[in-house]
Amino acid sequence: MKGSVAIIGAGPGGLVAARWLLSQGFEPTIFEQGPMLGGQWTGLSGRSGVWPTMHTNTSRILTAFSDLENTGSVSHPSAGNILDYLNRYADKFELAPRMRLHTNVDRLSRAGTGWLVDHSSGTEIFDRVVVASGRFHSPAIPPVPGLETFSGSEGVSSTYDYKEPGRYRGKRVLVAGCAVSALEIAADLAQLGAEVVLTQRRQRYVLPKFAAGVPSDHRIFTRYGVLASEMLAPAEIDRQLKEIVVEAGGSPEQYGAPAPNPSLFAAGVTLSQHYLPLVAEGRITVRPWMDSVAGDTVTFAGGSSADFDGIVFGTGFDLNLPFLSDDIRATLDVDEVHLDADRYTFHPDLPGLAFVGMWDQSGGYFVPLELQARWIAYTWGGAVPALYDIEQQPTIEAYRARRGTSQKTRMNLAAITFARAAGVEPHVENWPGLRRALLFGPLAPSCFRLEGTDALPDAAERFSRESAEFGAITSNDLTQREQKYWALVERAGGGRTDS
Incomplete structure (x- = not known):
C-alpha cells in the first residue's frame, strides 16, 4: 500500500x-x-x-x-x-x-x-x-437593518433549514435570493398554498430544468462551451449562452418578472422548472431587495412595504x-x-x-x-x-x-x-463517430472513460447511449446552429479540441 x-x-x-x-x-x-x-x-x-x-x-x-x-x-x-x-x-x-x-x-x-x-x-x-x-x-445571511426585530410567527430562517414546508401553508412568506434554492423553495411554497413574495438584488435569467423534452444541463454544460470560451471573445460566449437560455425558457420579463441585464454574464442564470410560470400566474410576486425590517413589516427599495409571517433566505453559503x-x-x-x-x-x-x-x-x-x-x-x-x-x-x-x-x-x-x-x-478527433456528442452533448461521466488511465472498453457505447437519452443527440450530424457556432471556433483557433 x-x-x-x-x-x-x-x-x-x-x-x-x-x-x-x-x-x-x-x-x-x-x-x-x-x-x-x-x-x-x-x-x-x-x-x-x-x-x-x-x-x-x-x-x-x-x-x-x-x-x-x-x-x-x-x-x-x-x-x-x-x-x-x-x-x-x-x-x-x-x-x-x-x-x-x-x-x-x-x-x-x-x-x-x-x-x-x-x-x-x-x-x-x-x-x-x-x-x-x-x-x-454554513448559510450566508446578508445584513438587513432591523432584521433582528422581525416578529412574524414563522421567524427568519435559511433554505438550508427548510424541512417542514407544511408550517407555511396559508402564510405570507418572503423568500430572499435568486439562486436555485431560493427559486425552487419559492415555487414549492407557492404550490403548497403560501402567499409568496421573492426579494432579490438583481433579476437572473431562469433556465427550466427540462425544455423541449431534453434536460437543460445536456444543452448548456457542454465541451463545446469550454472550447468556445477559450477561443472566442467573452461577448460572443455571452451572446450564445443567452440565445440558448432564452430560446429554452424565455426572458423573465415575458412572465411578469423584472427585465434582467441584457448580458447573461452580468445577470447570471438559475435553473428552475416552475418559478417563472408561477410568477406569470401571480402566485409569486417579485420585489426589489429589502431596505429594512421592523416587526413583521419589510420595506423594500423604492419604498413599498408588506407584512410577513416568515422570511426564508436563499442567499448562498x-x-x-x-x-x-x-x-x-x-x-x-x-x-x-x-x-x-x-x-x-x-x-x-x-x-x-x-x-x-x-x-x-x-x-x-x-x-x-x-x-x-x-x-x-x-x-x-x-x-x-x-x-x-x-x-x-x-x-x-x-x-x-x-x-x-x-x-x-x-x-x-x-x-x-x-x-x-x-x-x-478525450481527444475529439480520435472519436469521429462521437464527434457531435463529444462537442454538443452532455458531459456524461462515461465520456471521461474513453481515454487515459482507467479507460473502459464499453465507454464509447455507453456514452453514445447516454447522449441519445431524451432524444438529445440521435445523429452525428451537426445542426445548423451547431455548424455556425463551431465554424466560429475553427476560425478562431483552427478547431483545436485536444487541450
Missing part, C-alpha cells in the same frame, strides 16, 4: 475520493460526523440543505459517477433516490468498513511530513488528507472549515468565500493535503467531483506527473487576482479542467 489517507466527509466527494484512492493502492479512512453516509443527500436537519420535496436540478445521467449508472425512467431524481445511489456506490466499492460514523474532526494540523487528525474518538497521524466536508453547510489549524488557514488564506489552491485542489506549501468540492459553480457536482478525485489519486499514485511548485503558483496567483469578483464557475469548465489535469479528457 502507498500510505494512509484521512478523508473528512462521507458525502459524494468523500466517497468518490475513497474509491479512486483505493484504486491507486492507498488506505483511506473516512471520517463522518453524522450517523450515515450521503452528506447533503441525507436530508438530516442541521446536516443537510435538502428539503422533503426536492429533486435534483441536474439529470440523472449527470448525477452519477462513471462506475455506476443511475438508472430509471425519472429525468431528475428525488433526494431519496440519490441517497440510495450513494449507498449502492459505497457497497460496490466496499467503502462502509472504511467509515467512522459519528466521528467529528476537531482539528487538522501538520505533523512532520504527515498530518495530525484530532477527532472525537482520539488522535491519529495520516500520510495524506483529503478534505471533502462540503461547501454548502460561506466557506466554513473550522477544523483547519491556524497554520493551514494562513497558508490557504481562507475566508468566507475563498481558499487559495491550484484549481481548487492542491497548494504547493501543503504537500499531502487536497480538497474536494470546495468551489462554487452552476450545474451538477457529481461529474467534476469524480474527475477531481481521479486527479488527486492519480497525482499521489504516480499515474500522472506530480506538479512542481512553479506550475502551481501561477494558477493560485491568478485566483487571488480575482478575489472580490464572482468566481462562480460552470460545471463544464470545472469538469474539463479536472479531466485535463487527470489526463482523461
